[in-house]
Amino acid sequence: AGQWMVGAKMAAASIRERQTVALKRMLNFNVPHVKNSTGEPVWKVLIYDRFGQDIISPLLSVKELRDMGITLHLLLHSDRDPIPDVPAVYFVMPTEENIDRMCQDLRNQLYESYYLNFISAISRSKLEDIANAALAANAVPQVAKVFDQYLNFITLEDDMFVLCNQNKELVSYRAINRPDITDTEMETVMDTIVDSLFCFFVTLGAVPIIRCSRGTAAEMVAVKLDKKLRENLRDARNSLFTGDTLGAGQFSFQRPLLVLVDRNIDLATPLHHTWTYQALVHDVLDFHLNRVNLEESSGLENTPAGARPKRKNKKSYDLTPVDKFWQKHKGSPFPEVAESVQQELESYRAQEDEVKRLKSIMGLEGEDEGAISMLSDNTAKLTSAVSSLPELLEKKRLIDLHTNVATAVLEHIKARKLDVYFEYEEKIMSKTTLDKSLLDIISDPDAGTPEDKMRLFLIYYISTQQAPSEADLEQYKKALTDAGCDLNPLQYIKQWKAFAKMASAPASYGNTTTKPLGLFSRVMNTGSQFVMEGVKNLVLKQQNLPVTRILDNLMEMKSNPETDDFRYFDPKMLRGNDSSVPRNKNPFQEAIVFVVGGGNYIEYQNLIDYIKGKPGKHILYGCSELFNATQFVKQCTQLGKF
């Protein structure tokens, strides 16, 4: 019975936990990891390649690696010295160069024993290459274990994953959508995506029901994935989805739903200016793999003439799940974040004062007769204060971190007038009346960078029902060129729109209203650091982006012209068929949304908000790559040059 409870709980365990558990097991020589406070230390060396590094770094910090007994962690292709008597754990992708380097290591006998772990499955021929090298070096007994880990994806949040970071050029939106792509190249891209998705489902321990839109790259991925899952399930001996390896998946009575969508159904969201904390950080600052890099300009003192200019400090911060403030506020609108940072700062100061007060009380010691009775309370207080000191320090560090990050974001907002853009775009996307003409904003010299204006115009172009007349278009183009924009993205969007119109009606974005609450006077009154004068406090009203709407329809089995002709695949069914009729009539409890071609935090946040309103249901969001608007515009520019 206990097992069943554990199983039921694990069915809803986040993908991050599962991947972390799998990594820890791998680091523990592929034996399940048990915490033992009086266990003997075992030490090992970890060797990874760049793929492995990207997978491990959001999940395990250096300290956690140390706790697992790892003394050194090194890149595969760096110079490594022989360290005798130590087992080495390898975590690499089975590519040609990696295999060559590993064979070299075996020949040079760098370590005592080798535990080889491949991120995705290794082919038989490459395995024989390693066997050959091991034989040649007489090192066969040293190769202790060889494992296929099936961990070829990067988990960023509890419920969000990305396929890769190192070779995102290969699977980027541009790579999939460029007109000069050959079939073989397309096959390679699809295979990469399918391989990662397959690893994802192996780690999740469940076989999904797949639904995808017709006629898109997503369909190709769905077909291949279905085929791969089916093959694996047929092969009863080696199936990855049965037996003890599955564990929890068997206890969840519902299978999850995998919705494969293509980026092309909604191009406005990646260009959208945003107002929530995490999406803003991703849009405005340099943020990837949960690490944000800030350039801090040093103070505004005048440097004496002739002195070297002060260097800007580069600081990078990790935004991790341990950071409670981040977890709570990553989806909140920005003014709320600013307020919360203030509150946290105040509560921290109060606690600090408490501790400081004790100092003065202790000074009374021995002077007063009542001191003896006070003393007993104070020693207790002192003990609790001392033990709470590490907590306080940690809190201070987090507050500093968020203050810096939020200030940087705020500077960008003020410089580029992002709130204006956000409001305007929301209005465009919801087709409410516009109070300012688009031309005014574009010609306004101090509102935003040329890129912001380009984004705004593209969103307008995408969301209008009828294309603007030629004259208007010329006017806009001229204004844009005056502002310094490159017009290639527009070229591409035009092509896309023509194509999309042929396929289906452009997606609408639902109704939304934004209520500007004028100046944020409350914040100013509390004398906060975040002087948000001139920045409007915009309240986000819940709206469903196209992706969320599609998910809603599919999950709740609603009938909707948009999703009715989605294809349906069930790898567990004996006979593969292309019926579009879903066999299962019940709404799904768990769903995984995967966007082929790229996704971003705005969609992720929207999905999270949607699922918050439905308790007991879980969503995982994944995409082949994660880009912010700048990167997307760059890709559109390249595409537009064709």
Add this chain to the structure above:
Amino acid sequence: MAVDITLLFRASVKTVKTRNKALGVAVGGGVDGSRDELFRRSPRPKGDFSSRAREVISHIGKLRDFLLEHRKDYINAHSHILSEYGRMTDAERDQIDQDAQTFMRTCSEAIQQLRNQAHKETHSQQVREHRSAILDFTQDYLRRVCKLYSEQRAIRVKRVVDKKRLAKLEPEATARTREPGSSEEVSLDPSQDSGEKPVAEEHAEKIPAEAQPELGSWGDGKGEDELSPEEIQMFEQENQRLIGEMNSLFDEVRQIEGKVVEISRLQEIFTEKVLQQEAEIDSIHQLVVGATENIKEGNEDIREAIKNNAGFRVWVLFFLVMCSFSLLFLDWYDS
């Protein structure tokens, strides 16, 4: 979930072996491969660093096993209610404590030695990092095992204290009304005490002192078999008073004891922090010393530069003067 393909790997090794044999490619050693392996491997420097580190770890492991083995007896023996007789005498417990302490000291010395050795030997950066990490792990292991020991010890000390307190209080309650001789026990107990409660002792001694006049009057009245009712009442009152005094003393003592334990815990935390800071302060000290040296050297250099400057100027002046003199001379010579 991960898939174990070690067997697949071994199978591929066999395949490659047979293939190589078929192709006639020599595989280093061939049939004698296994023997060659042994020979090849043994001359490899085993690295006495890691073997020594492993030795230390196995020692610590032995200590841990030893402590865990006797832990139950160590602690259990205190609860008299559960077992009639303690399976461990105090002497044995002291022995265990002492042994454990010497063991821990030798282990930490060994770790320190290893650290010094690692420092002295120059190796590549990676090996050095690796070794210091190993030493950190070992030290952490030692610390965890020591915590086991100190927990045990703390429990034991607390039990001893409790026991002493109980032992003192019981005879007190019965001493006044019946056997005067028991007050002798009371006076003996404080002297046996490890001297942790001087206040209690004082009072405990006062009691025998008070008991003396009682004894005296008691002794006088010993001839009489009956007590007068006034005397009984007086004794009862005295009883109550003494009980009250004892209780308040008891409370005070308990408070003080609690405070002492807390203070000792605080001390531990503080010493830990101070020790942590020691390393930092040392490094700061080094930096400051280095900085003063650098500044001194800088001053010297500046002085040198000034001197050179001055010297240079002198030479230039001299040269100009010589030139002008030579000009004058030539002019005089010519005219």
